[in-house]
Amino acid sequence: MANNNFDLVIEPNKTTVDLFKELLRYRELFAFLAWRDILIRYKQTVIGVAWSVIRPLISMVVFTFVFGRVAKLPNEGVPYGIMVFAAMLPWQYFANAMQESANSLIRSSQLISKIYFPRIILPTASVMVSAVDFLISLVLLLMLMAWYRFMPSPLILLMPLFFIPATMTALGIGFWFSALGVKYRDFYHLLPFMVQFGMYVSPVGFSSSIVPERWRFIYSLNPMVGVIDGFRWCVQGASVPLYMPGVISAFIISILFFFSGVWFFRRFERSFADFI
């Protein structure tokens, strides 16, 4: 039977609509959800948005003190505070974005069980909060450079390039974990450990150049290695050569994470309401 004159046909196990068309239609909802998350974040606090400046500031001070003064790690000619902050910036962004996105579905279970919208909006929109935090921290980094009277190389303009794999990895893992977490809350409890563990294996407090050469590529399979190296490279300038295989693997692996995440999420989003 011809159903051409119907706008929408709902059938089991069938992706009924084109994702991009659907996302375009719901782009305003995306904006509103992101806006809501940013708005409610510091409601009923006295200093409000200032928190998003104070938090990274405090952790930077702690890091600089512990690793620069107490542990006395080498700094490759760049003030240690900047070294650490340039790595912490992408790492904090990645860790927050991943957690926000992975928990987004469980947090909005009421919405999922009562209203239809493309579910993928939820984990994606929740990354926006972390992106805003990232921008604030970026300004802090620039202020820190001014404080140390450190002139960044022009390469700093390439920084947004490394923002892309960080976001895609965070979203990819976010899609996987949020979809799995709908039915198995275990993933919800697993994530904090992953973040903690990830920080030790990623070159946040140290430089990835201390990794022996023959292990370097294996080490770079962690996409955040390439990202963090990239951020550092942008700040320090071309004097320290960038380990290119690491950067390339970061891009490839982040793309893999992202698209497999989208595929997995799309495959099961229609049954979320039954399990959440």
Added chain:
Amino acid sequence: MNKNIVIKIENLGKRYLLMHQRREDLLYNVLANKLKNFCGRVIHPFKARPMASNIEEFWALKNLSFDVELGERVGVIGRNGAGKSTLLKVLSRITEPTQGRISLKGRVASLLEVGTGFHPELTGRENISLNAAILGMTHAEIKKNFDAIVDFAGVEKFLDTPVKRYSSGMYVRLAFAIAAHLNSEILIVDEVLAVGDVEFQKKCMGKMDEVSHQQGRTILFVSHNMSAISQLCNRVICMEHGHLTLDTKDVTAGIKLYMNTNHEAKAFAEWLNDADNIKFKNPYFTPRRFGLYYADKQPVQKSITRSDKVYVEIEGDIETPDSALCVGFALYTQDGLELFRSFQTDLLNSSGELKILDKHVILRAELPVNYLNLGDYRLMLIVGLHNRQWLIGIDNNTPSADFTLDGLINNSPYCLDRRPGFMAVNLDWQLI
């Protein structure tokens, strides 16, 4: 094919798997099974597992087929668990069907709950924008309708207050106001009018009326409130166990049929105590029989008219006579409103003293049905020792008798239906 069909449902089915967690399972077994299944689950986490003994299938919807035409206002009725809400969820794409097909024409907006997506920390103003976007309004539509929403909800003064400080009434009003201004071709509404005070419910009904009648939109409306259904809808669908049991454009007849099948088990307005297993046994008054009867002692069948002479009778046994014994009944409307209660002690005997009841008694009083409005009623037995204790208080187990008052209120050509008001009294009008 009919061009006017906007919703076409073919052979729709929705299955849920109920997992019964067995407590007797040893932790070791559970862990072993989990481990065994784990690999499979990571690859196909949402795939139904093979049927184990502790998994039970449940079809919330089964072989459901019907069409809805443009501008139809369909009331969906049925008991709890009949599949009404599941149908709406599948229709609004919240959950996917297990089998069958739904074809839709036009934008669908569904309102399954009032205030979904409201964030308590956000102000009224912020929540209007957010909630409207969640329900599918575009930015331009939100702007256009903003004032109308605020006006309808009556929350002008509190627009910049977080909604967590709102009274529950204000909260619901705001939420409904947003939903009422949705501008979609098909509107799906689940039992949302059951909230708010009477005044606001009226306002909601008015708005729904306006939306459906004047704007000619297609509406699917689930409700247990039959008067709302009969007021709004021009077609009624009745569901039971996921099937369609009734589909008619004669709303009044459909509702009546549903109400009658609902009371099937109680064909007579009579309650009889179980002879083998006597309930409510106590030394002061053990009820045997309670109900509504005609003058010839025949129990009343479901419906009576206002001109019938009917009597409430209460039969029971007394072992220990007590002067404080009160035996009577309360009369409830279908909405659960108590109209009045009456006890045998209300009328003193001729000497002005209470007659102490003893042994086997039958009490009888005429029920003034000519003062009652048309509708469904329930009689409930009340027995107590005055100021000492309740022997049979009013709760779900109380002996009760249901009846329907039908027919005409009077012979006036202008009074063919139920009248507003709890009672309907024919006064003796005179021209002087």
